[in-house]
Amino acid sequence: MKIQKILNNNVITTVDEMTGMEKVVMGRGIAFQKKKGDVVDADRIEKVFLIENENENRKFQSLFNKIPLEYIKVTEKIISYAKERLDNTLDEHIYVALTDHLAFAIKRTKAGIRIQNHLMWEIKRFYKKEYEIGQWGIGLVKEELSVELPDDEAGFIAFHLLSASMGENMMNTMDITEMVQDILNIIKYDLKVEFKPGDLLFDRLLTHLRYFAQRVINKKYITEEEEPFYDFIKNNYKQAFNCSLKVKLYVEKNYEYEVSKEEIVYLSLHLQRVISRFKN
Structure with a gap:
């Protein structure tokens, strides 16, 4: 070598x-x-x-002249730990984004400046594993760098991991999380149900909503074709179908995204499972 x-x-x-x-x-x-x-x-x-991506490799190399070596080592340990714990592949940008974020977070903390993470409740509820990794990460920072980061930073680490697993930037990930929470609130009050994080049914619905919200944020439309099950869903799963229409109205009003019939069918099927579960 x-x-x-x-x-x-x-x-x-x-x-x-x-x-x-x-x-x-x-x-x-x-x-x-x-x-x-x-x-x-x-x-x-x-x-x-x-780092295979040439652009990300150049950005990563530039960090070594701006950030202490110890910070980069700690960040690498957090990423390696995350790769062991998570099922998803992490985008290579995580090395640049998380290293830069942690360096700035340490600088802020030393200066007595705290930035509140206003999505902490959602992170703890929806992304428990990522949040636990974030907590492990701030524990590692305390142990190896003698800097005690606030719990909000565990949430920000979780967001970076989510962004890397979804191939999104931080802002989009936050928008996706907020949208998912709003849609879950619509479902909760319309169907009069209470979800329990960790339940398989909830996890499936959450995964579907996350990818749906990602399509909305990025304006990626499912090609509109004749949907053979649309009328069947409308006539046979009326409660789930009507709730899906409320979600459609919310999305189109707030995000300028036209929700297709196919999206309605998929969402209605997930909601019908929720309805069946609570009826039983």
């Missing part, structure tokens, strides 16, 4: 001889008294990053 570029005394880049891809190699003093083309001291290697 040879040095291609020196970012600082502790970080270099190299090219994988098998794949030809650039890798970022981190280790204390790994580039000390070294130059391009020198062989990397294997004993000094602490972590190797392989």
